[in-house]
Amino acid sequence: xxxxxxxxxxxxxxxxxxxxxxxxxxxxxxxxxxxxxxxxxxxxxxxxxxxxxxxxxxxxxxxxxxxxxxxxxxxxxxxxxxxxxxxxxxxxxxxxxxxxxxxxxxxxxxxxxxxxxxxxxxxxxxxxxxxxxxxxxxxxxxxxxxxxxxxxxxxxxxxxxxxxxxxxxxxxxxxxxxxxxxxxxxxxxxxxxxxxxxxxxxxxxxxxxxxxxxxxxxxxxxxxxxxxxxxxxxxxxxxxxxxxxxxxxxxxxxxxxxxxxxxxxxxxxxxxxxxxxxxxxxxxxxxxxxxxxxxxxxxxxxxxxxxxxxxxxxxxxxxxxxxxxxxxxxxxxxxxxxxxxxxxxxxxxxxxxxxxxxxx
Amino acid sequence: xxxxxxxxxxxxxxxxxxxxxxxxxxxxxxxxxxxxxxxxxxxxxxxxxxxxxxxxxxxxxxxxxxxxxxxxxxxxxxxxxxxxxxxxxxxxxxxxxxxxxxxxxxxxxxxxxxxxxxxxxxxxxxxxxxxxxxxxxxxxxxxxxxxxxxxxxxxxxxxxxxxxxxxxxxxxxxxxxxxxxxxxxxxxxxxxxxxxxxxxxxxxxxxxxxxxxxxxxxxxxxxxxxxxxxxx
Numbered sequence: 375x376x377x378x379x380x381x382x383x384x385x386x387x388x389x390x391x392x393x394x395x396x397x398x399x400x401x402x403x404x405x406x407x408x409x410x411x412x413x414x415x416x417x418x419x420x421x422x423x424x425x426x427x428x429x430x431x432x433x434x435x436x437x438x439x440x441x442x443x444x445x446x447x448x449x450x451x452x453x454x455x456x457x458x459x460x461x462x463x464x465x466x467x468x469x470x471x472x473x474x475x476x477x478x479x480x481x482x483x484x485x486x487x488x489x490x491x492x493x494x495x496x497x498x499x500x501x502x503x504x505x506x507x508x509x510x511x512x513x514x515x516x517x518x519x520x521x522x523x524x525x526x527x528x529x530x531x532x533x534x535x536x537x538x539x540x541x542x543x544x545x546x547x548x549x550x551x552x553x554x555x556x557x558x559x560x561x562x563x564x565x566x567x568x569x570x571x572x573x574x575x576x577x578x579x580x581x582x583x584x585x586x587x588x589x590x591x592x593x594x595x596x597x598x599x600x601x602x603x604x605x606x607x608x609x610x611x612x613x614x615x616x617x618x619x620x621x622x623x624x625x626x627x628x629x630x631x632x633x634x635x636x637x638x639x640x641x642x643x644x645x646x647x648x649x650x651x652x653x654x655x656x657x658x659x660x661x662x663x664x665x666x667x668x669x670x671x672x673x674x675x676x677x678x679x680x681x682x683x684x685x686x687x688x689x690x691x692x693x694x695x696x697x698x699x700x701x702x703x704x705x706x707x708x709x710x711x712x713x714x715x716x717x718x719x720x721x722x723x724x725x726x727x728x729x730x731x732x733x734x
Numbered sequence: 735x736x737x738x739x740x741x742x743x744x745x746x747x748x749x750x751x752x753x754x755x756x757x758x759x760x761x762x763x764x765x766x767x768x769x770x771x772x773x774x775x776x777x778x779x780x781x782x783x784x785x786x787x788x789x790x791x792x793x794x795x796x797x798x799x800x801x802x803x804x805x806x807x808x809x810x811x812x813x814x815x816x817x818x819x820x821x822x823x824x825x826x827x828x829x830x831x832x833x834x835x836x837x838x839x840x841x842x843x844x845x846x847x848x849x850x851x852x853x854x855x856x857x858x859x860x861x862x863x864x865x866x867x868x869x870x871x872x873x874x875x876x877x878x879x880x881x882x883x884x885x886x887x888x889x890x891x892x893x894x895x896x897x898x899x900x901x902x903x904x905x906x907x908x909x910x911x912x913x914x915x916x917x918x919x920x921x922x923x924x925x926x927x928x929x930x931x932x933x934x935x936x937x938x939x940x941x942x943x944x945x946x947x948x949x950x951x952x953x954x955x956x957x958x959x960x961x962x963x964x965x966x
Binding site (some may be wrong): 418419420445446447450451452453455457461462463472473475500502516517520631 | 803857859862863864865866867868869870877878881882964965
């Protein structure tokens with residue numbers, strides 16, 4: 375657990391945070407210049423709060439009252455910088471090996487990291503000779519190999535190239551799955567952040583506006599105002615239950631507390647193994663609501679659920695539908711009136727198999 | 735080798751002495767310049783412009799003035815000079831050591847300037863990245879900062895090496911022109927020029943001087959280019 379309670383003065387405002395971050399991936403979201411990177415810097419020891427305390431797993435890294443301030447190299451924190459900051463005079467291999475500690479027992483080995491991040495073919499290249507995606511992966515791997523207690527990622531999706539942004543996503547998910555260390559991800563890109571995690575920490579002008587599950591957070595008008603203008607993405611972990619190659623479809627299932635949800639998704643470019651865990655993404659505006667299941671349509675996914683909340687946002691409405699897991703669905707006010715949807719309504723969520731994106 | 739080229743003993747002495755002074759001078763200047771260059775590049779402190787001016791003073795001052803000031807400060811009649819003689823029996827002025835000291839003072843601004851500029855060009859983000867990977871200040875300095883600033887450090891070192899080879903004014907004032915002891919190449923050339931009929935010898939030494947300086951520059955240029963090429 376990472377406990378942060380700090381006051382860090384900045385030019386326009388003070389960053390004042392009092393929060394505990396537990397395991398898993400936490401997304402730190404907020405508009406540009408809201409103090410997200412300052413928070414990471416304070417945890418890493420690259421910025422010094424005026425007062426407060428920072429602890430990781432009970433160990434004090436910073437305490438203004440006790441005059442404790444461990445230097446960055448003693449904090450055992452992995453920091454992946456926005457620009458990667460690979461050492462240009464070293465090969466990829468030397469970059470990866472730079473932080474390996476002789477005594478510490480690392481959760482992952484060099485070979486595992488190279489394999490997991492698909493870096494085998496660039497080990498002897500210099501950073502200037504490899505692609506942007508490979509550079510990002512090298513920076514991730516280098517941090518992982520320094521056996522950190524927590525990984526801080528600063529704007530991992532900030533690459534200019536949009537296809538590159540998506541590339542890094544499955545690798546971060548893979549790290550979380552295999553290495554199981556807490557990860558804090560700073561981003562101002564909500565859709566990409568949502569693909570990584572539901573657990574969001576919202577910042578504005580140095581303050582925390584909320585911390586929790588994103589479908590809970592959007593109920594807050596101020597937070598939903600910050601989300602406005604961004605595509606909302608539903609990210610759900612599912613298990614491959616059947617692969618139907620001749621139809622080009624993969625059947626996925628979600629099971630919890632005796633409830634089972636099955637969906638079909640269309641992904642011909644990759645083959646999935648039965649039993650494999652994948653994460654799927656459906657945009658909130660790609661889902662339609664219906665009061666009844668439809669027989670004569672091409673839409674293959676029709677899931678029954680109950681509307682739990684309706685939130686006004688940006689002229690549209692966000693419906694949170696409990697189908698076993700929660701789906702955020704964007705509809706117009708007009709549709710809501712026509713179908714008479716309100717909290718408690720039983721609805722069917724409809725979405726095409728082709729609207730689903732998969733990472734895994 | 736020099737004998738084959740028809741140099742006499744005094745000339746060979748002068749050439750070897752010049753090289754020796756320049757090597758000693760570089761060995762003293764380089765570590766100091768690395769430290770001071772880094773300090774000036776990364777830190778801001780009260781009186782920084784003043785310190786900068788003092789370091790750079792020998793660059794703009796006539797070398798004779800530098801030599802004179804060294805004589806006043808370290809000569810046998812100065813407080814420091816008297817203390818050195820009383821404690822260690824050392825007389826600095828008009829010795830080989832004096833020639834090295836004079837060279838260090840005159841060439842130091844050149845090397846420290848290059849090192850500092852080169853280190854300013856190194857993005858401190860790389861140093862932060864190194865610290866985050868568990869490397870302390872020293873390891874970060876020697877495995878990230880210095881290698882990244884190396885082209886500037888090398889060219890600064892060569893520049894200061896060449897400058898100390900050519901040092902004349904401060905040397906003749908503080909170290910004198912004693913053959914075999916403080917008579918470096920430029921001083922030997924000057925001495926020859928004073929004697930009528932020594933034109934050939936003068937030209938010969940001038941050519942050696944040009945050759946050494948040229949070689950140093952070529953090697954440094956080649957090395958810097960190679961380094962840039964290696965980094966892509």
